[in-house]
Amino acid sequence: MTVALVTGITGQDGSYLAERLLSEGVELHGMVRPGDEASLPDGVHPHRVDLADQAGLRDLVLDVAPDEVYHLAGVSSVARSWQEPVLTAALTGMASAVLLDAALAVQERSGHPVRVVQASSAEIFGDPDRVPQDEGTTVRPTNPYGAAKAYAHHLVGVYRARGLHAVGAILFNHESPRRPPSFVTRKITQGAARVAVDGGGVITLGNLDARRDWGWAPDYVDALVRAARHHTALDVVVATGATHSVREFAEAALAHAGVGDPAAHLATDPAFTRPTDAAQLVGDPTRARTELGWSPTRSFEQIVAAMVDHDLELLR
Numbered sequence: 360m361t362v363a364l365v366t367g368i369t370g371q372d373g374s375y376l377a378e379r380l381l382s383e384g385v386e387l388h389g390m391v392r393p394g395d396e397a398s399l400p401d402g403v404h405p406h407r408v409d410l411a412d413q414a415g416l417r418d419l420v421l422d423v424a425p426d427e428v429y430h431l432a433g434v435s436s437v438a439r440s441w442q443e444p445v446l447t448a449a450l451t452g453m454a455s456a457v458l459l460d461a462a463l464a465v466q467e468r469s470g471h472p473v474r475v476v477q478a479s480s481a482e483i484f485g486d487p488d489r490v491p492q493d494e495g496t497t498v499r500p501t502n503p504y505g506a507a508k509a510y511a512h513h514l515v516g517v518y519r520a521r522g523l524h525a526v527g528a529i530l531f532n533h534e535s536p537r538r539p540p541s542f543v544t545r546k547i548t549q550g551a552a553r554v555a556v557d558g559g560g561v562i563t564l565g566n567l568d569a570r571r572d573w574g575w576a577p578d579y580v581d582a583l584v585r586a587a588r589h590h591t592a593l594d595v596v597v598a599t600g601a602t603h604s605v606r607e608f609a610e611a612a613l614a615h616a617g618v619g620d621p622a623a624h625l626a627t628d629p630a631f632t633r634p635t636d637a638a639q640l641v642g643d644p645t646r647a648r649t650e651l652g653w654s655p656t657r658s659f660e661q662i663v664a665a666m667v668d669h670d671l672e673l674l675r
C-alpha cells in the first residue's frame with residue numbers, strides 16, 4: 360500500500376488532495392499545525408507538528424517513512440509575506456530543506472524510493488519579461504513569498520541531483536470555493552454574492568489591472584499526483600495558459616451573480632495594493648501536457664461560476 364504524507368492538508372489544495380488519495384486507498388498521513396481546528400476527512404492519520412519545529416518535522420518524515428510526500432504547507436499568500444517576511448522564509452523556505460533531507464534519509468535507510476512534490480509557485484518568476492513563463496524562465500522573485508519559494512525550488516533541484524525523486528511543481532494561481540477570502544478571487548465571489556443578495560454595494564479591491572492565470576484547484580492537485588508518480592522527476596509548470604485581469608474576474612463574477620452594470624459595483628482602495636505586483640503571470644503548460652498527460656478541465660468562466668454559485672448558496 361502506498362503511504363503518503365501531506366503537509367498543509369487542511370488548506371485548499373490539501374483538502375482536495377486528501378480526498379483524492381483516500382479514494383485511491385492510500386495510507387494518508389496529514390501534518391496539521393497545532394491549534395488548527397479544521398476538520399479532516401475520515402481515514403487521515405493526523406500529526407500535529409509545527410512547520411517551524413525542524414526536529415519535529417524531521418522525526419515525522421522518519422517515522423511515517425512515506426512513499427510520497429506532498430509539501431503544501433507554508434505562508435501561502437504574497438500579501439501576508441510582506442507583513443511577516445522572516446516567518447515566510449522559515450515556513451515557506453527552510454521547512455523544505457528539512458523535508459527533502461529527511462526524505463533522502465528515509466530513502467537511503469529503506470532502499471525504497473521516496474517521491475517528494477514541492478508546491479512551487481509562479482511567484483518565483485517575479486515580474487517576468489518572458490510571456491508565457493515556462494520551466495526555463497529566469498527565477499527572479501520580487502516579494503518575500505516568491506523569494507522563499509525560489510529557495511525551496513532550487514533545493515528541489517539540489518536533492519534531485521542527489522537521487523531523490525523531487526518534483527518542483529510551479530503552480531500558477533488556482534482557485535475553488537475552498538479558497539480563503541484573503542485571495543482576490545474568493546474576496547470577489549463573496550462580494551458579488553453579497554451585492555446580488557443585498558441589491559447594491561461595492562467590492563473594494565487593489566490593483567484591478569493585474570493579469571493572472573487562474574485555474575481550477577482540483578486540476579492542480581491532479582497534476583501533483585501525476586508528477587509524483589511520473590517515471591522521472593521534473594520541474595513542471597501547472598497553468599492554463601490563459602490570462603485575465605482582476606477587473607475581468609470581478610465583472611464576470613458580478614455578471615454571473617445577476618448584477619446589472621457590474622463595473623458600477625467595483626471600487627479601489629490603495630490599502631489593497633502591494634509594494635510590487637507582477638503585471639501579468641501566465642504559464643505555458645506544454646510540459647505538463649506532453650510529459651504528464653495533464654490538461655485543465657474547467658474554463659475561466661466555469662471557475663467563476665462555481666465559486667459565485669457556492670457563495671450565493673452560503674448567503675441564501
Ligand code: GDP
Nearest residue numbers: 437541542543544564565566567569605631636
Ligand atoms: P497571489 O497571486 O497568490 O498573491 O493571489 P491573490 O489572489 O492574493 O492576488 C492576485 C492578484 O490580485 C494580485 O495581483 C493582487 O495584487 C490582485 N488584487 C487586487 N485587489 C486585491 C485584493 O483586494 N486582495 C487580494 N488578495 N489581491 C488583490
